[in-house]
Amino acid sequence: MKVLLLGGTGEARELAGVLVGGGVEVVSSLAGRTSDARVPVGEVRVGGFGGVEGLASWLREHPVDAVVDATHPFAASITANAFAATREVGTPLLVLRRPGWVPDPDDNWHWVDTTSAAAELLAGLGTRAFLTIGRQGLEAFAGTGLWTLARCVDPPEPRPTWCALILARGPFMLADEETILRDHDIDVLVTKDSGGPATAAKLTAARRLAIPVILIHRPPLPAGLEVVETVEEAVQWVMRASHSPST
Incomplete structure (x- = not known):
């Protein structure tokens, strides 16, 4: 099982650690916009792919069983590109997004x-x-x-x-x-x-x-994306994908 993990968040680092510990080969991709970024375990690549076509080309040259987008909730362009590229190539895609904040009654x-x-x-x-x-x-x-x-x-x-x-x-x-x-x-x-x-x-x-x-507000996600809110749910999805006949 090999996964491309679009990362940079704490959830992405946690997910990479769990997957690598479970025997999954993980390639974490960091945008490279932040200096001295915290590096997850597993293989790491830094820098953008070059839009939809660049990511689709990378996926063809480096086949993976699944892509998990665990980028920041405001990284809208990365998510949109991942959605379009994985649909073009036929690679399963999951979005991991932590829940947004909920106001307390005393908040203004x-x-x-x-x-x-x-x-x-x-x-x-x-x-x-x-x-x-x-x-x-x-x-x-x-x-x-x-x-x-x-x-x-x-x-x-x-x-x-x-x-x-x-x-x-x-x-x-x-x-x-x-x-x-x-x-x-x-x-x-x-x-x-x-x-x-x-x-x-x-x-x-x-x-x-x-x-x-x-x-x-967070930017809206493309319609039709499969989204989970926790690392545990993402791990379960990857495990199911590893046993799918299409992978």
Whole structure:
């Protein structure tokens, strides 16, 4: 059994470890957008495939029994390319997506569909913003006129002059998140609905400090995809695929 695992997330690393430990040959593909990325066990390739045709060509040259897309919930283009390429080649595809966050009754959340919509809503909710959306999409907030703090794993290029930067990688602790919000007098938080526990502490900190949160909806998945939410479910799917007559 050989699996191409589109990774970069904690779930992808966990899944690679379980599969390799169970005797499955795993090739993990990392986009290479983050420096010093955490490397999973098994074979690793870094860099994009070159769109749908590039991935389809790779699958023909390196046949695998299945593809598991365990990329970030906002990696929409990778998922769309994987869906189209696997359909073209005839390789089974599973998407592993951790559940999104669910608001607590005391949360003050405002949902939007895009970073541009978040920037438009921002000025009506506060004057000192904390952006935790990663480096992509930051420029949408450059014209808000608000004092802004942005947290990224790697610095944006070119480095913005209109906001202060924190370079850090999760997981983040609740006490540290509260300290950031208090020390910088943050009164509005902007984030993506990434889900998972590694970066959820900021939402708890915002709730405790009665700070409103703007959450950006996940991009929709292509219709017809098979999706699971846990590593355990993904392992079960791979095991079933290994016994399928078509593999």
